Amino acid sequence: xxxxxxxxxxxxxxxxxxxxxxxxxxxxxxxxxxxxxxxxxxxxxxxxxxxxxxxxxxxxxxxxxxxxxxxxxxxxxxxxxxxxxxxxxxxxxxxxxxxxxxxxxxxxxxxxxxxxxxxxxxxxxxxxxxxxxxxxxxxxxxxxxxxxxxxxxxxxxxxxxxxxxxxxxxxxxxxxxxxxxxxxxxxxxxxxxxxxxxxxxxxxxxxxxxxxxxxxxxxxxxxxxxxxxxxxxxxxxxxxxxxxxxxxxxxxxxxxxxxxxxxxxxxxxxxxxxxxxxxxxxxxxxxxxxxxxxxxxxxxxxxxxxxxxxxxxxxxxxxxxxxxxxxxxxxxxxxxxxxxxxxxxxxxxxxxxxxxxxxxxxxxxxxxxxxxxxxxxxxxxxxxxxxxxxxxxxxxxxxxxxxxxxxxx
Numbered sequence: 001x002x003x004x005x006x007x008x009x010x011x012x013x014x015x016x017x018x019x020x021x022x023x024x025x026x027x028x029x030x031x032x033x034x035x036x037x038x039x040x041x042x043x044x045x046x047x048x049x050x051x052x053x054x055x056x057x058x059x060x061x062x063x064x065x066x067x068x069x070x071x072x073x074x075x076x077x078x079x080x081x082x083x084x085x086x087x088x089x090x091x092x093x094x095x096x097x098x099x100x101x102x103x104x105x106x107x108x109x110x111x112x113x114x115x116x117x118x119x120x121x122x123x124x125x126x127x128x129x130x131x132x133x134x135x136x137x138x139x140x141x142x143x144x145x146x147x148x149x150x151x152x153x154x155x156x157x158x159x160x161x162x163x164x165x166x167x168x169x170x171x172x173x174x175x176x177x178x179x180x181x182x183x184x185x186x187x188x189x190x191x192x193x194x195x196x197x198x199x200x201x202x203x204x205x206x207x208x209x210x211x212x213x214x215x216x217x218x219x220x221x222x223x224x225x226x227x228x229x230x231x232x233x234x235x236x237x238x239x240x241x242x243x244x245x246x247x248x249x250x251x252x253x254x255x256x257x258x259x260x261x262x263x264x265x266x267x268x269x270x271x272x273x274x275x276x277x278x279x280x281x282x283x284x285x286x287x288x289x290x291x292x293x294x295x296x297x298x299x300x301x302x303x304x305x306x307x308x309x310x311x312x313x314x315x316x317x318x319x320x321x322x323x324x325x326x327x328x329x330x331x332x333x334x335x336x337x338x339x340x341x342x343x344x345x346x347x348x349x350x351x352x353x354x355x356x357x358x359x360x361x362x363x364x365x366x367x368x369x370x371x372x373x374x375x376x377x378x379x380x381x382x383x384x385x386x387x388x389x390x391x392x393x394x395x396x397x398x399x400x401x402x403x404x405x406x407x408x409x
Contacts, residue, residue, distance in 0.1 A: 037063045037092035039101040044088065049106040052142055053081035056088060058101075063094025081143050081242050083109030109244025113140030115280045115383040119314070119345050120166055121373040121394060123156030130318040130349040131155065131186035133163045134287065135170070136249065136278060138241025145241045146172050147249055149179045149276060149287055153189035155349060164193035173198060177238060178226070179251065180205040180218075181289030182273040184266070188218050195225040202238075206254040206274050207231035209262045232274050240278075245385055247280035252303055255295050270317055271295045277306040281387025286339065288316035293328050296335040304338070311389065312381060313341035315362070319354025319372065321409065329409070330357050336365060343369050343381070343391055348404060350374030356403040363400070372401040 042057040044050070056078050058067060067074050067090040080086055088103045120133040131152025138145050154162025178200050180188050194200070195218075203226035205219070222229050230236070232253045239246045252275035258268040273289025286307050291299065296316060299307045316323030326332045344362050348354045354372055362370045369391070371379045377394025 034095040034097045035062075036097050036099045037061055037065070037094050039065065039090050039092050039099055041088070041090060041101060041103055044103055044105045046103045046105065049108055051108050052110070053079055054105070054107065055079050058088075058090045060090075060092035060099075063092050065090060065092035067091070080107060083107050083142070083242055083244055083246075107142075107242075109246070110140040110142035110242060111244060112385065113138070113241070113243055114385070115139075115241075115247045115278075115283070117278070117285065117312075117381040117383075118170075119347055119373060119379040120163065121377045121379075122152050122162065122347065122349075123154050124350045124374060128153075128155050128158075128349065129184065129186035130347055130353050131189070132181070132289075132318075132347045133166075133190065134314065134347075135167070135172070136240065136247075137172075138243065138247045138280075140241060140243040142242035144172075145176045145246075146174065147177045147179065147238075147240055148175050148194065150181055150187040150289070151178070151190035151194050152186040160190050161193040163190040164197045167194065167198060175200045176240065177202040177204055177249075178222075179274060179276065181275075181287070182206055182254070182269050183208040183210045183212070183215050184269055184290065185212075185214060187289070188215065191218050192221045195221045200226040202226065202228050202230055204230045204232060204236075204251055204274070206259060206272050207233070208254075208259050208269065208272050210264065210269075211262055212264065243385065245280075247278060247383075250277040250279075250306065252276060252299070252306070255298055257294070267292060267322075273316070275299055275303065277303075280383050281385055283311045283383045283387035283389055285312040285314065285381075286310050287314045288323065290318070290323070291316040292320075292322040293326065296323065297326075300335055300338045308338050308340070310339045310341045311387075312343045312345065313339050315344050315346045315354075315358075315370075317353075318348050319346040319358050319362075321355045321358045324358040324361050333361050336361060340365070341368055343371070345379050345381075346370065346372040346401065348372045348374045351404045351406050353404050353407060354401065355407045355409060357409055359401060359403050370401045374404070375399055375401050 038061045116137040118135045122131045132150035134149040136147040151163040153160045203222035236251045254272045270290035276287035278285045322328035383389040
């Protein structure tokens, strides 16, 4: 006679059968425990040092996964070329069970290569301010890293896209940083175009408050396009390049007197310029923005070690007298005596700038050679890893810098 099960026994048997079926159709084993996901990593191995760039590839056999590199999110297929130690952490999850795999590896810095500084000639146009645009490139066998300090509009072409087009012509497509020294149009007029055509990692500026629509729109574009926006309030240091001994770019905070004032006063904006110091080997260079008397005195006293006895000085305010002399017009020039540059470079429109008195003082500085874009076009400085350097010009290499045609003092 067939075995007869009670109704409650039949229910229990059915329930156990369903559990068994569910276990067979899932990632759980016979015990009902989920099998953890298995993470695979290719391109790098734990504890290995690589001579150059590597490509990271990682995946999980089930569930979802995410990864970080040095604490920042990273996706499979990313290339890593910065020298130093890197930590890749991949985490996978399925049904509440997580697996983590950590790989620590090192990229060896390349040797050789050079540092290249280009003061871009923005052209001549008598009714416009001169403007600045300086591209700094650390180049090595491991790759190039670029920084752009200011981006004024093209004067001859009257084009806000001029600097962006020059970067494209130089095959630049990524900027490790873009620095806006101060809130004057001749220094930021071309930045929106650069922000929309370049991959900008950091946008660095003084924090100046100003309601000028083109200025506020540039800051808004930076907030959308750049990976990060940084107001400089303390000194910041950024290694520039992928070599084992990269160049170092130090960004210096501006004079704070008028930074939080909504001002359009030209002198107040100029005095709020961000400063920068660039070094490699024995070479060092100081960038002044449009610093005038108060700002240059601050660079000289509060940042004396970074501003004295320079290889190259980027002359402030396009070679204006108030960027050279203690009284803003003529006489003593403590800033120039302190910096004592071997080379001075000036971005000038050739009409209002450079000024006669300022230029004569620079030309009279012992062992100083002065170049200006209105005479020499784009000025290029090439620096070796040890710090030796050469200066080349786009044109008129044997001519002296001359004052602007309407610069009467």
